Amino acid sequence: MNSEALTTLALTILFGALVSGTPLLFATIGEIFSERSGVMNLGIEGMMLVGAMGGFATWYNTNSLFLGLIVGMLLGALLALLHAFITITLRADQVVSGLAVTFLGTGVSSILGQPYVGQRVPKPIKLPIPALEYIPAEQVIMVLIGVVFAILAWYYLHKTRPGLNLRSVGEYPSAADSLGINVIRTRFIYVLFGGMMSGLGGAAMSLITDPGWSDGKTSGLGWIAVGLVIFAIWDPLRGLWVSYLFGLLRRLPLDLQNPALPFISTANNPSIGRFMDMLPYLATILILILGSREAMRKRLGAPSALGVPYIRGERGL
Amino acid sequence: MKLPFSNLRVRIETRADNPGWIGLLSSILGVVLALFFGGLLLKVAGAGNPIATYREIFKEAFGMPADWLAGIKALTTGTSCPKGMLCFGPLSDTLVKTAPIMLTTLACIVAFRMKLWNIGADGQMFMGAWAATAVAIFLLPKDTNRVVMLSSMAIAGILAGGIYGFIPGFLKARLNINEIITTLMLNYVAYKWLEFFVVVGPWSLGDFESTGNFSKSATWPRLTEYVKSNPVFAGLTVHPGIFLGIGAAILLAWLLFRSRWGFQIRVIGDNPKAARYAGINLAKNIILVMVMSGALAGLAGMNEVAALRTLTGRFQRGYGFTGVIVAWLSRLNPFAAILVSFLFGGLVVGTKLIQPQGISSMLQGVIMFVVIGTELLFRYRVRFEKPEVILPVTGGVNEL
Numbered sequence: 001m002n003s004e005a006l007t008t009l010a011l012t013i014l015f016g017a018l019v020s021g022t023p024l025l026f027a028t029i030g031e032i033f034s035e036r037s038g039v040m041n042l043g044i045e046g047m048m049l050v051g052a053m054g055g056f057a058t059w060y061n062t063n064s065l066f067l068g069l070i071v072g073m074l075l076g077a078l079l080a081l082l083h084a085f086i087t088i089t090l091r092a093d094q095v096v097s098g099l100a101v102t103f104l105g106t107g108v109s110s111i112l113g114q115p116y117v118g119q120r121v122p123k124p125i126k127l128p129i130p131a132l133e134y135i136p137a138e139q140v141i142m143v144l145i146g147v148v149f150a151i152l153a154w155y156y157l158h159k160t161r162p163g164l165n166l167r168s169v170g171e172y173p174s175a176a177d178s179l180g181i182n183v184i185r186t187r188f189i190y191v192l193f194g195g196m197m198s199g200l201g202g203a204a205m206s207l208i209t210d211p212g213w214s215d216g217k218t219s220g221l222g223w224i225a226v227g228l229v230i231f232a233i234w235d236p237l238r239g240l241w242v243s244y245l246f247g248l249l250r251r252l253p254l255d256l257q258n259p260a261l262p263f264i265s266t267a268n269n270p271s272i273g274r275f276m277d278m279l280p281y282l283a284t285i286l287i288l289i290l291g292s293r294e295a296m297r298k299r300l301g302a303p304s305a306l307g308v309p310y311i312r313g314e315r316g317l
Numbered sequence: 318m319k320l321p322f323s324n325l326r327v328r329i330e331t332r333a334d335n336p337g338w339i340g341l342l343s344s345i346l347g348v349v350l351a352l353f354f355g356g357l358l359l360k361v362a363g364a365g366n367p368i369a370t371y372r373e374i375f376k377e378a379f380g381m382p383a384d385w386l387a388g389i390k391a392l393t394t395g396t397s398c399p400k401g402m403l404c405f406g407p408l409s410d411t412l413v414k415t416a417p418i419m420l421t422t423l424a425c426i427v428a429f430r431m432k433l434w435n436i437g438a439d440g441q442m443f444m445g446a447w448a449a450t451a452v453a454i455f456l457l458p459k460d461t462n463r464v465v466m467l468s469s470m471a472i473a474g475i476l477a478g479g480i481y482g483f484i485p486g487f488l489k490a491r492l493n494i495n496e497i498i499t500t501l502m503l504n505y506v507a508y509k510w511l512e513f514f515v516v517v518g519p520w521s522l523g524d525f526e527s528t529g530n531f532s533k534s535a536t537w538p539r540l541t542e543y544v545k546s547n548p549v550f551a552g553l554t555v556h557p558g559i560f561l562g563i564g565a566a567i568l569l570a571w572l573l574f575r576s577r578w579g580f581q582i583r584v585i586g587d588n589p590k591a592a593r594y595a596g597i598n599l600a601k602n603i604i605l606v607m608v609m610s611g612a613l614a615g616l617a618g619m620n621e622v623a624a625l626r627t628l629t630g631r632f633q634r635g636y637g638f639t640g641v642i643v644a645w646l647s648r649l650n651p652f653a654a655i656l657v658s659f660l661f662g663g664l665v666v667g668t669k670l671i672q673p674q675g676i677s678s679m680l681q682g683v684i685m686f687v688v689i690g691t692e693l694l695f696r697y698r699v700r701f702e703k704p705e706v707i708l709p710v711t712g713g714v715n716e717l
Contacts, residue, residue: 042497046682082686092689095434095497099641100685107679108358220505227498274513281502285488288499292492 013248013255019139019209021247022146023048023201027225028232028239029153030197034080036157036234037190038170038305042098043083045222046105047076047195048202053109055203056213057116065122065138069203076199077192079105084191088184091309102222110215121211138208146240153236166190170303173310183310198222220281221250227284231291234303242287249280340648344657347646347688354687355680370676378667380407388549397548407666409540409555413624415662417442419562420617421640422647422654423569424478428610429649430573431586433603437485437500438614439637440507441478445615447511448477450628453535454520454528463534470535470619471561478615479608481507486607490600496607508634516630526630536626558620563655565613570651582606614640635678639665642685 027044034041055072059065079101086097124136157163166186168176173183205221206213224246232239253276356367375381380388380403388404391397398404421438428435449470456473457466485499514520520528537556544550573579582602585592593599614637621636622628643661647653661681668677 086686086689090690096645096685096689099436100682100689103638103642103678103682103685105682107676107682111358111676111679112361220501223498223501227495227502230495230498274509274517278506278509281505284502285494285499288494289488289492292494 009258013251015135015139015143016251016255017244017248018143018146019247020250021244022143023205023209024221024225024228024246025146025150025240025243026201026204027198027222028228028243029150029236030194030201031225031229032232032234032236032239033153033157033166033190033197034194035229035306036166036170036303037187038173038303038308038310039084039087039187039191040094040098040307041080041083041101041191041194041198042095042226043079043101043105043222044194044198044225045218045220046102046109047079047198048105048205048218048222048225049109049216050079050105051076051199051202052206052217053113053116053202053213054199056206057113059122059207060116060119065207068207069200072199072203072207073196074199076195076197076202078195080192080195080198083195084188087309088187088191091311094307094309106216109217113213113215116213117215119213122207136208142204142208150236150240157236167303170305173305174312177310177312183312187310198225201225224280224284227288230302231287233291246280246283249283252279253277343688343691344646344648346691347684350687350691351680351684354683355676358679358683359676374664374667374676376403376407376667377669378407378411378663380404391549392547395547395549397551404549405553409553410666411659411662412555412559413662414665415659416556416558416562416624417617417621417636418639418643418661418665419559419655419658420565420620421614421636422643422658423562423565423640423651424610424613424617424637425640425644426647426649426651426654427569427573427582427613428606429586429644431582431602431606432589433486433489433606433610434497435482435485435500435607435610436497436641437482437503437637438610438617438640439634440500440504441481441611441614442618442621442636443504443507443511443632444481445474445478445618446622446628446632447507447514447618448473448615449619449622450520450528450531453531453622457535459532459534461534463538466534467537467623470623471616474615474617474619475612476615478618479612481615482607482609482611483604486604486611489607490603504637511628511632512630515628515632520628528628531622531626535623537620537623554624556624558624561616561620562658565616566651566655569613573651638678639681642681645685646688 027048031041031044051072054075055068058071059068062068082104083097083101086092086100087094122138125138126133127135127137127140155163157167165176165181168179169181169183169186176186177183201221202218206217210217228239228242228246232242253273256276257273352371356371359367359370384403384407385405387399387402391399391404398406421442424438424441425435452470452473453466457469461469481503485494485496485503488494488499489496515528516526522529537558540550540553540555571579573583581592581597584595585597585599585602589599617636621633625632639661643654643657647657664677664680668680
């Protein structure tokens with residue numbers, strides 16, 4: 001194998017990591033904003049599934065990728081509204097509500113998605129650059145949007161007034177309330193935003209990174225996103241590179257099956273592939289272990305009011 | 318708020334007490350509302366008439382009263398089940414599915430009582446099934462005594478599930494790592510682990526993606542084996558696994574409500590700070606509870622392979638998640654769990670043949686949601702009261 005082909009292969013794998021990491025990035029940043037406002041959302045998996053199914057169904061019926069992504073976002077936001085109402089207004093346990101959202105999203109996407117299993121998928125749009133024709137243009141655009149989005153999210157969170165308000169609501173809601181920030185409204189907004197981003201991540205998956213719909217499409221990606229938020233220490237820029245790392249891990253079992261790879265190809269040993277499939281999940285646990293050490297050392301941690309419902313006039317946070 | 322045409326005032330206030338009937342009522346209301354919303358969703362999904370669908374589910378799950386009557390008649394007269402009647406077939410199938418649900422539910426209950434969110438009962442069950450299979454096929458000779466064989470499989474399942482529960486428990490206790498994420502991730506690892514052994518790996522019988530049938534001693538005795546004593550038993554697959562669940566439920570109830578340790582873990586669940594001041598060892602109990610939880614789920618795995626009589630690559634996922642919902646619906650009460658597991662066993666059996674496939678998980682999600690919602694609504698009480706005679710305020714504490 002010559003060096004040019006090897007370079008192409010390496011680039012394909014790296015670009016593939018960016019592509020498959022981007023839906024995860026959307027969901028992770030959505031969850032970062034939601035948790036920064038003090039609401040844990042364990043329903044991401046369900047929201048991603050509903051977004052993926054709804055986005056694909058919309059594209060299938062309208063042939064519009066853009067519309068599909070929008071519908072995915074709206075469906076994610078719809079489930080998030082349910083979660084927000086139950087946890088913020090009714091002040092129910094956020095863990096239980098989040099789990100219920102995931103069950104609901106899994107079931108609904110499975111039922112409504114039935115007719116779309118194994119249907120035709122969006123045709124990739126070719127890049128107008130002759131040497132790179134094999135790369136779909138929408139993937140390039142999506143990756144670029146993801147990078148810009150992560151930077152903007154970081155800027156918003158750390159350098160703007162609304163970002164400061166958001167963080168104060170998650171750290172010390174009663175102090176924020178006394179300064180005239182509407183805690184309930186702020187939390188609603190960012191939980192909805194988190195749901196929208198999860199829905200977008202799901203739709204991006206079923207339309208762009210891995211086109212098509214199948215039952216349980218996201219296979220735990222939403223849960224991985226929840227884990228990544230902790231490792232990213234609630235920081236969008238850290239979320240960016242961790243998402244890409246996981247994108248790489250998710251693709252790796254497929255890439256390694258390529259017989260053209262020297263030394264590390266698994267083409268002759270398919271049973272190893274099952275172990276490779278475990279990698280993203282094991283890596284999530286590993287990353288949480290590493291993250292917990294780091295969080296202890298740096299004394300950084302979750303937003304103080306994470307998981308605590310806000311009741312005006314009551315003592316506590 | 319004042320009601321029109323009367324001098325009664327309506328006040329909505331938070332309940333100070335928490336009477337038991339609220340839980341029961343919200344569970345029942347939850348199921349009813351869930352069936353209603355589920356029906357709406359079925360209608361939207363174009364799955365036909367919801368009422369007919371529900372009737373079909375009920376019939377597949379429990380049979381109709383006519384079937385039971387025919388079954389009882391056949392049982393007493395010693396004849397076989399009349400043609401066209403289901404007799405006890407559906408009930409038997411439902412009981413078979415109730416056992417694993419009950420065990421994973423108990424696994425969730427013991428953890429949730431301490432507010433430890435073990436969402437990994439599914440993975441622990443897979444590991445239990447894997448270990449029980451290892452004993453049945455590879456460790457003990459085929460002609461081992463049935464009791465010895467089944468008990469060894471149960472111990473293997475309990476150990477494997479317990480070890481698999483130990484990992485997230487240890488990580489939570491020592492490094493304060495969120496157990497929800499770790500248990501969930503370990504689910505996927507367990508799925509792949511089992512697939513590796515059964516589908517492509519050392520246990521696979523080539524294209525069958527299965528270990529092949531267990532020897533008879535490694536399987537639960539089924540009622541159909543006794544067809545000679547009564548022809549109505551023909552085809553009934555019900556087995557003693559259900560007693561494993563009921564026994565575990567009684568044991569767990571005793572531990573939770575009657576033992577000192579059960580009191581401790583309930584205190585930790587309600588108020589970890591108070592528990593720490595009372596000198597209760599949090600880390601030790603977190604690990605212990607996760608091991609117990611995993612062990613119960615592992616036993617569910619053993620029960621399931623002994624009932625299926627083989628381990629295949631399509632070993633059913635999702636019992637652990639159903640356990641989460643059933644645990645919540647039964648208010649973390651092991652006795653209630655017995656009944657609710659039976660109903661959910663019916664749901665699983667009844668929806669197996671019905672299209673679309675996701676009905677069961679959707680209904681489970683809706684039920685859980687409605688139950689949380691109704692429970693919270695019941696937390697507030699509406700009081701009608703006559704306006705009080707307001708005395709003029711004259712000094713004292715009232716001036717503050």
